[in-house]
Each structure stands twice: as C-alpha cells, then as structure tokens.
Amino acid sequence: MIRYIIKRVIAxxxxxxxxxxxxxxxxxxxxxxxxxxxxVYDVTLQAALEExxxxxxxxxxxxxxxxxxxxxxxxxxSYLKVGLSTNEIIGAGFPYSLRIGIYxxxxxxxxxxxxxxxxxxxxxKLVDRFLMVLSTLGSTIPSFxxxxxxxxxxxxxxxxxxxxxxxxxxxxIGPVLxxxxxxxxxxxxxxxxxxxxxxxxxxxxxxxxxxISEFKVITKHAMRNAILPVVTYIxxxxxxxxxxxxxxxxxxxIPGIGSLFTSSVLSRDYTLIMGIxxxxxxxxxxxxxxxxxxxxxVDPRIKYD
Amino acid sequence: xxxxxxxxxxxxxxxLEAGEKDSEKIEKPSLTFLQDGWRxxxxxxxxxxxxxxxxxxxxxxxxxxxxxxxxxxxQTLTLSNTPPFLDIYPLNDDANNICIFITxxxxxxxxxxxxxxxxxxxxxxxxxxxxxxTYDLNGKQLVIDYSLxxxxxxxxxxxxxxxxxxxxxxxTEADYLTTYFGEDAADTTVSVLEAKNILEExxxxxxxxxxxxxxxxxxxxxxxTFVLGSDxxxxxxxxxxxxxxxxxxxxxxxxxxxxxxxxxxxxxxSGYKGGNxxxxxxxxxxxxDSVPMTLYVILIMVIIGSGMASIILALGxxxxxxxxxxxxxxVLSLKNSEFVLAARTLGASTGRIxxxxxIPNMMGTIMVAIAMQIPNAIFTEAFLxxxxxxxSAPMASWGTLCxxxxxxxxxYPYQLLIPAVAISVTILALNLFSDGLRDAFDxxxxx
Numbered sequence: 196m197i198r199y200i201i202k203r204v205i206a207x208x209x210x211x212x213x214x215x216x217x218x219x220x221x222x223x224x225x226x227x228x229x230x231x232x233x234x235v236y237d238v239t240l241q242a243a244l245e246e247x248x249x250x251x252x253x254x255x256x257x258x259x260x261x262x263x264x265x266x267x268x269x270x271x272x273s274y275l276k277v278g279l280s281t282n283e284i285i286g287a288g289f290p291y292s293l294r295i296g297i298y299x300x301x302x303x304x305x306x307x308x309x310x311x312x313x314x315x316x317x318x319x320k321l322v323d324r325f326l327m328v329l330s331t332l333g334s335t336i337p338s339f340x341x342x343x344x345x346x347x348x349x350x351x352x353x354x355x356x357x358x359x360x361x362x363x364x365x366x367x368i369g370p371v372l373x374x375x376x377x378x379x380x381x382x383x384x385x386x387x388x389x390x391x392x393x394x395x396x397x398x399x400x401x402x403x404x405x406x407i408s409e410f411k412v413i414t415k416h417a418m419r420n421a422i423l424p425v426v427t428y429i430x431x432x433x434x435x436x437x438x439x440x441x442x443x444x445x446x447x448x449i450p451g452i453g454s455l456f457t458s459s460v461l462s463r464d465y466t467l468i469m470g471i472x473x474x475x476x477x478x479x480x481x482x483x484x485x486x487x488x489x490x491x492x493v494d495p496r497i498k499y500d
Numbered sequence: 501x502x503x504x505x506x507x508x509x510x511x512x513x514x515x516l517e518a519g520e521k522d523s524e525k526i527e528k529p530s531l532t533f534l535q536d537g538w539r540x541x542x543x544x545x546x547x548x549x550x551x552x553x554x555x556x557x558x559x560x561x562x563x564x565x566x567x568x569x570x571x572x573x574x575q576t577l578t579l580s581n582t583p584p585f586l587d588i589y590p591l592n593d594d595a596n597n598i599c600i601f602i603t604x605x606x607x608x609x610x611x612x613x614x615x616x617x618x619x620x621x622x623x624x625x626x627x628x629x630x631x632x633x634t635y636d637l638n639g640k641q642l643v644i645d646y647s648l649x650x651x652x653x654x655x656x657x658x659x660x661x662x663x664x665x666x667x668x669x670x671x672t673e674a675d676y677l678t679t680y681f682g683e684d685a686a687d688t689t690v691s692v693l694e695a696k697n698i699l700e701e702x703x704x705x706x707x708x709x710x711x712x713x714x715x716x717x718x719x720x721x722x723x724x725t726f727v728l729g730s731d732x733x734x735x736x737x738x739x740x741x742x743x744x745x746x747x748x749x750x751x752x753x754x755x756x757x758x759x760x761x762x763x764x765x766x767x768x769x770s771g772y773k774g775g776n777x778x779x780x781x782x783x784x785x786x787x788x789d790s791v792p793m794t795l796y797v798i799l800i801m802v803i804i805g806s807g808m809a810s811i812i813l814a815l816g817x818x819x820x821x822x823x824x825x826x827x828x829x830x831v832l833s834l835k836n837s838e839f840v841l842a843a844r845t846l847g848a849s850t851g852r853i854x855x856x857x858x859i860p861n862m863m864g865t866i867m868v869a870i871a872m873q874i875p876n877a878i879f880t881e882a883f884l885x886x887x888x889x890x891x892s893a894p895m896a897s898w899g900t901l902c903x904x905x906x907x908x909x910x911x912y913p914y915q916l917l918i919p920a921v922a923i924s925v926t927i928l929a930l931n932l933f934s935d936g937l938r939d940a941f942d943x944x945x946x947x
C-alpha cells in the first residue's frame with residue numbers, strides 16, 4: 196500500500212518535471228528575445244532588461260534557475276504586466292476558477308450519478324430515452340455555443356442573470372452549468388452502463404430474494420459497486436473543467452485563471468504562459484494522484500503492488 | 501469380376517443435373533472482414549443516416565465553392581448584417597415600385613419583392629441627433645424616424661426611477677404606453693416589469709412614413725442574395741460556413757491520419773519490442789496523457805503561430821497517444837498467436853509481419869479509434885479558433901464564425917446560430933457514425 200503510494204508520488208513528480216522541461220523547451224525555441232519584439236527600446240535599456248530577466252545567460256543556466264525557482268514556488272515576473280509577478284496574477288485569478296471548478300465538480304458527480312441511476316432503473320423507457328438524448332446533445336454541442344445561448348436566453352430575453360462577471364451569486368449559475376454539461380453527459384452514460392451491469396449480477400438477485408427493500412438494494416448494493424468507474428473519471432473530469440475554463444471565462448467575462456491563460460497566450464507573455472501551464476499541470480497531477488490513492492480505499496478488490 | 505460389371509446400370513453413368521450438383525456447396529458466400537462489418541453497419545439506421553449526412557457535408561464542402569457566386573472574403577460593406585429572413589415594406593405607387601428593408605441600424609436597403617437585395621439607399625438628409633433620416637425616391641419623400649425607441653426608453657427610465665423595479669404604473673403616465681394601449685390607456689395599470697417588456701418587445705421601434713402615409717404593412721421574405729444572411733462586413737455567411745466545413749473536415753481527417761501514422765508506429769514498436777523498451781515508451785505515453793491535450797496544443801500554437809497548418813501539426817503531435825495505447829494492446833495480444841509464428845517460421849521479416857499480418861488484423865480497432873478521434877479534432881479546432889488561436893482572417897472556420905458573432909449576439913443572433921448548428925450537427929453525425937462503426941467492426945468494445 197505505502198509502496199504503491201510512493202510509486203505514484205514519484206510518477207507524479209516525473210510527470211511534473213517532464214511538463215516543466217517541455218514548457219521550457221517550447222518557450223525557448225521561439226526565435227528572438229521576448230523583449231525586442233514590438234517596441235523599439237533604447238539599446239542600453241534593452242540590455243538592462245535582458246540582464247534583469249536573465250536572458251543573456253546560456254540555456255542550461257536558465258534551465259537550472261527555472262527549475263530551482265519553480266521548486267521554490269517562484270514563477271518569475273510577468274513580461275507584459277509590468278511590476279506584477281506571475282504568482283500574484285495567478286493568485287488573483289485562481290479563487291474564481293477554483294470556485295467554479297468545485298461547484299461544477301459537485302454538480303457533475305451528483306447530477307450525473309443520479310441521472311445515470313434513474314436511466315438504468317428505467318432502461319429503454321421514456322425517462323431513459325430522454326436522458327440519453329440529453330446526454331448525446333450535451334456531448335455534441337460545444338461549450339461556447341451553450342454559453343452564448345444561455346446568456347442570450349437568460350440574460351437578454353428573460354433578464355434573470357447578469358450578462359457579465361461574478362459579483363452576484365447569480366453570475367455563477369451560467370459558468371457552472373456550462374462547465375458541467377459535457378462531463379455531466381459523460382458521467383450519466385458511464386453510470387447508466389455500469390449500473391445496468393451491476394443490476395444483472397447474481398448478488399443483486401440474492402439481495403432481492405432475501406427481501407431487502409428495493410431502495411436498499413439499489414443504494415447499498417448496486418450503487419456502491421456501480422459508482423467505481425465514476426471515481427476513475429474524476430481525474431479526466433478535472434482536466435475537462437480546467438480546459439473548459441479557457442472558453443467559459445472568456446464568454447462570461449470572469450477574471451479567472453482560464454481567461455488569464457488565453458489572454459497571456461494571445462499577448463505572448465511567455466513567463467505568464469509558462470507559469471500558468473506548470474500551475475495547471477501540477478494541479479491536475481495532484482488531483483489525479485489523490486483520486487488514484489483514494490481509489491485504493493474505495494475499491495478493495497484491486498490489489499496494488 | 502466380369503459378373504459384377506452389369507450391376508451398374510447405364511443410368512448411373514449419366515451426368516447429374518445442374519441443381520443436384522451444387523447440393524454439397526456452402527450456400528452463404530464467404531465474407532471478408534470488411535464486408536462482414538459493412539453488412540452489420542448497413543443494418544444500423546442511425547449510423548447510415550449519419551454517414552449520408554457526412555458524405556453530403558463532404559461533397560458540399562468540396563463542390564459548393566466552385567459554383568457559388570460569392571467567395572468567402574468578398575465584402576459588400578453596404579449590405580452588411582442582413583438576416584436570412586427580411587421584413588420588407590412594399591412601396592406601390594406610380595413613382596416607385598420597389599420594396600424596402602430597414603436594417604437594425606435603421607439604414608434602408610432596396611429589395612425586390614421576392615427578397616433580392618439591390619442597394620443601400622443614400623439619405624439626402626440625416627438628422628443624427630433627432631434620429632431621423634429622409635430619402636428622396638423619385639420625388640416622393642420617405643422618412644425613417646427612429647427616435648421612438650429612445651424616447652420611450654427615456655420615459656421608461658423616468659418611470660423606473662419613480663416607482664422602482666417592482667412598482668406599477670398607470671398607462672397614461674408614459675406616452676409610449678398610452679400609444680400602445682390606445683383607448684384603454686386611461687384605466688390600465690401595468691407593472692414596471694411589464695412596461696419594460698412592452699418597451700423591448702411590443703412597440704414599434706421606428707416609424708416609416710412614405711409620401712405622407714405611415715407604412716405599417718410588412719411581409720417576410722427569404723433573403724435571396726445571401727441565403728443565410730451576411731456578416732458584419734457584408735460577406736455571405738453561407739459560403740463562410742461552407743469554408744468552415746472545409747477547414748473542420750480537413751483538420752479532422754488530416755489530424756486523424758497523422759495520429760494514425762504516429763500512433764500505429766509507436767504502438768506497434770512498443771508492443772512488439774516488449775520488455776524495458778515497452779515500459780519506458782508506455783511511461784512516456786502516461787506522462788503525456790496526464791495533462792490535457794488542449795494545453796499542449798495551445799503551447800505548440802504559441803510557437804508556430806496560428807493557422808490551419810499549425811493546428812494540424814499541433815493536433816497530430818499530441819493526439820496519437822490514445823491510438824498508441826490501443827495499438828500496443830492489440831499487438832501484445834496478437835504477437836504470440838499462431839499465424840505470426842507461422843509467418844516467422846516461413847522467414848517473413850518483422851516489417852512484413854506487421855504490414856501483412858498484424859495491421860490487417862487490427863484494422864477494425866484502428867478504424868474505430870480514428871473515427872472517434874475525428875470529432876475530437878474538430879471540436880478542438882473550433883475551440884482553438886474560438887479563443888483566437890485558430891485560422892486567421894479572412895479565412896473562416898466554425899469557431900471563428902462563432903467568435904465573430906459573439907460581439908453582436910443580441911442584435912444578430914442568426915450569425916452565431918448558423919455556425920453553431922453546423923458544428924453541432926457535424927459532431928453529432930460523426931459521433932453516431934463512429935458508434936455505429938464500433939458496434940459493427942469492434943463488437944468487443946461495445947458498452
């Protein structure tokens with residue numbers, strides 16, 4: 196057990212190192228210095244700036260400095276947002292994204308699991324068909340279309356929610372819903388499939404034969420086993436929520452880390468891009484790690500060595 | 501001996517009749533793997549409908565630009581933002597026999613009765629502050645007064661200030677309500693919310709006076725010049741959506757092929773070598789897989805700049821991971837089977853074993869994986885284009901079309917709706933088709 200956890204942690208560290216190196220390589224193969232791009236600076240000023248950002252050093256020195264700095268949690272200064280460090284920028288945006296992410300994750304798991312169970316219990320009936328059509332639509336329509344349609348309907352026509360920002364609680368409804376749709380559709384399908392599979396097992400028949408109430412059969416026996424695939428999906432789900440935030444925060448005008456990433460990519464703020472990429476990567480790897488470790492406790496059938 | 505010969509009667513030496521001869525034959529024709537899968541696929545109606553839809557889409561995307569009168573970048577700035585359906589006002593008298601269409605920005609476009617856009621009319625007097633413009637049409641005067649809405653809005657704002665959002669008002673208190681309710685105005689009370697609704701939805705936002713008479717009768721016709729309307733630069737939306745289909749399909753197919761080549765090669769090599777090579781190669785795949793592809797794609801796009809070629813390159817470089825896993829799994833299970841052993845015993849080289857024996861055996865799985873990857877690639881392209889990393893202007897893709905429409909979504913919703921429907925229908929068709937393909941060619945994977 197402990198060996199398994201140690202192995203997973205080492206694998207996670209290697210993944211993070213790989214991503215950091217890859218990001219470093221990618222950001223360094225771009226020709227030219229990031230400072231000399233658009234504006235014509237004074238030559239001495241440019242030299243001073245290059246000195247300040249350490250751009251004159253050979254690549255291996257910069258690479259080591261980069262690894263050491265990042266290991267200490269120092270992501271460097273933003274090139275374009277003068278005077279702000281990447282840490283401060285991420286720190287300002289992350290709470291919004293995290294809040295939306297957490298609400299969405301709860302919505303996805305709770306609603307997805309319930310809808311999946313309902314569909315499985317009413318297999319091939321009207322409710323099931325309806326939920327399956329919804330789930331197909333949910334995984335077919337791009338999130339930016341959902342987001343704009345939502346704004347058009349609820350903000351423009353009905354006037355129920357603000358069109359922009361998250362200053363009121365109502366502002367969270369849209370982003371959370373839209374972020375959840377795709378994964379919710381997937382979880383519903385997943386839960387339905389595994390629930391149907393479990394309901395056909397012998398132990399369910401035994402439980403029913405013993406005279407246990409149907410409610411207990413479903414919640415205590417079938418659901419507990421059927422939910423396992425959903426637990427494994429939590430890792431990819433976090434990834435979906437993170438990448439979804441790029442678009443959703445743009446459409447809803449939320450100053451979160453996703454829109455920050457998009458804008459830094461568009462404005463070529465290299466330190467910020469590197470910082471956010473590594474931040475995302477670490478976040479995802481840690482989430483996956485937690486899920487992997489939790490899985491051992493959730494599913495005792497699987498032996499780890 | 502001689503006694504035995506006559507026992508075989510002469511009839512027995514006759515040849516059999518044709519029908520009797522084939523009685524030992526196996527009736528069912530033997531089917532190849534592809535024929536068998538195709539037979540199963542044909543039974544799946546959803547998959548067939550999706551396939552026809554996809555084929556139509558491909559044909560349309562290839563052929564339509566050759567005979568369509570507009571190109572994707574041709575701008576007609578005077579005819580910008582025309583919707584697919586026009587509300588036109590016919591002017592029928594001795595001086596003029598034309599129809600006019602009032603745009604959302606209160607310009608006047610001359611239209612034929614069946615909906616062909618002719619030209620933007622130039623006002624001979626435009627009072628911007630008074631919100632009124634005057635046109636001279638063969639000596640008769642056309643007046644567009646679009647101050648009504650602003651006037652009503654001003655009145656409404658006064659009401660809201662006075663009564664708050666939840667209050668109620670008497671219809672006589674605002675001129676626009678009085679006009680709207682007509683004779684009943686004196687004893688009508690409405691809530692402020694209702695008053696707002698009337699302001700936004702019910703009242704005429706502009707008045708059109710022609711030759712001293714107010715024009716009220718309008719009819720709705722289909723836009724004949726631009727079938728699906730035009731965008732903010734007066735470009736034909738239909739042909740832009742068609743070009744969007746070209747971009748999306750190209751990206752989908754090329755990305756799938758590239759990832760097929762890399763993924764199959766990587767997976768075959770890893771699975772066939774086995775041992776430490778396999779472990780290291782699969783660890784690399786695990787590492788790459790633990791971070792969302794979109795992140796890598798965006799990073800690669802940052803470096804090589806945006807554009808079609810870079811999207812394909814970025815997708816090709818990152819999307820092969822799943823394919824590599826699938827192929828490796830297949831190779832592992834197939835490489836110890838008898839036919840591979842037989843081939844090796846006969847002296848076939850490793851390359852020949854792969855090309856002639858292993859890959860044909862994995863074709864079903866590979867095809868299904870490719871079919872599932874195509875909608876993914878299209879999705880990612882739309883996503884990237886939407887956040888501004890996709891194809892660059894004036895080229896159109898569904899993602900950029902949606903993004904362009906975003907700014908004016910409240911005024912011209914059709915500009916978003918059309919590309920959005922295009923993406924959704926395409927992805928839906930591709931998804932359903934790949935599900936059908938999976939059921940037909942790879943029944944083991946069925947969920």
